[in-house]
Amino acid sequence: MGNRIIETDNLTVSYGSIAAVKVISFHVEQGEIVALIGANGAGKTSTLRALSGMTTYGGRVSFMGRDLRGVAAHKIVGMGMAHVPEGRGIFGNLTVLENLKLATWQRRDKKEVAADYDRIFNIFPRLKERRQQSAGTLSGGEQQMLAVGRALMSKGTMLLLDEPSMGLSPLLAQEIFSMLAELNRAGTTILLVEQNANMALRLADRCYVLETGIIVLEGTGKELIGNPQVKEAYLGT
């Protein structure tokens, strides 16, 4: 068994009387890509929000061995968890560069920050061209790149991605996914939430299937692609 970066123990998330996540336990190991798939409303976003401290929850979440209960969201970012939210969360009134810069708030390693801009502009040359442009003028795909770029600028070693393919053409989605694979090879651990199960399953080492707040299936990406239940419900075949 590898080194568990994220581990949840009986995680629950409720909004008033609505239970969005009902007692789920899962883990992500160092260097893995783990996918969390499920239909709209299954509780995927709520799960990610609990991990990054954006919502209150029951149960236990630990990150790199540390219990996250009571740790403020902005401090969790400083610990190396970066959450790319649903809908990307780009600040359209800031420039591309400012969006990246804001994400370095918790960092004190000024020199490495400077090097990281270059690294990100290398991965996303289109962001470099548009760095002085207001981020609201970017296309959907570019905004997604910026969202991932920001996560990297915060020195995220653990990336939580909430439906990065949403609103993108299949081609662009493919591009984002290959880039995620590349980041993973370079050492970033990834927890990927997707409705678009097809690509997610092929990318992921392991996968959890969420249905109305409960994990109903888990396995390697390959196993689940071959699973008839998954095929019918999530792969549209």
Place this chain on the structure above:
Amino acid sequence: MTYFLQQGLNALQLGSIYALIALGYTMVYGILSMINFAHGDFFMVGAFICFVVVTFMGLPFVPAMILSIIGVSLLGVIVERAAYKPLRQAPRVSAIITALGVGIFLENFTLALSPYPKHIPAIIENTSWTFGGLTISSLQVIIILLSLALMTVLHFIVQHTRVGMAMRAISWDKNVVPLMGVPVNNVISITFAIGSGLGGAAGMMYGMAYPIIDPYMGIIVGWKAFIAAVVGGIGNIRGAVIGGYILGATEIMVAAFFPSTYRDFTAFSLLLILLIVRPYGIMGKPRPQKV
């Protein structure tokens, strides 16, 4: 023509004060989508701090100014933490009522201290210069230039510092900002400190220009500056400045050419018409609905 220019100068002076106060409304709205209805009373407290430090401590202009700004900044930060922050998730009307309550508290707290009105002694030497029939007083120069300087500093903070960047980000989408590692509560406190401090500076300058002060002086001025912020486009910094100067100019010009009782009526009517023509204010834009 000289008369017109002379009134223009007066308009600039009054407009500067409205603009400074309007900035406080607009900054808080930009970051919390909340109208701080106690802001007019923060302005009043600025004038009173000036009165106290000048009368009882005999301080000259610069330290009095600094103390007024710092004092009202602190007041803003404390009020936000103690009264508004606990209500951030509550229905909007709770925050509005609380703000009105804070205002009434400040008025009555000041009222309870001693009898009114008070008179702020002159703290700058009253010289004036005449250029071809146009007279400028030292007070006017100070108010206009100091206001412009404060607005320039504000512009620099908002556009060119890290905390200003965070303020702009919060005004766009507050929910995502913590994910950038930014401590949102600290940025909100800094915003309150700056917005309130500008109100304090305005209170002091107003008190120097119109030295008879009382605990209710912030109500009407506060409402007017609030309307100036709305006319400029609430949440928009440049809009607040433009709105402040438009209001100042309207009031002065109406009072210059019509009976002075028409002043507020005409000024407010004009602003209402402006809002009918441009419902989001001069600089405001309807934001596309987020899905």
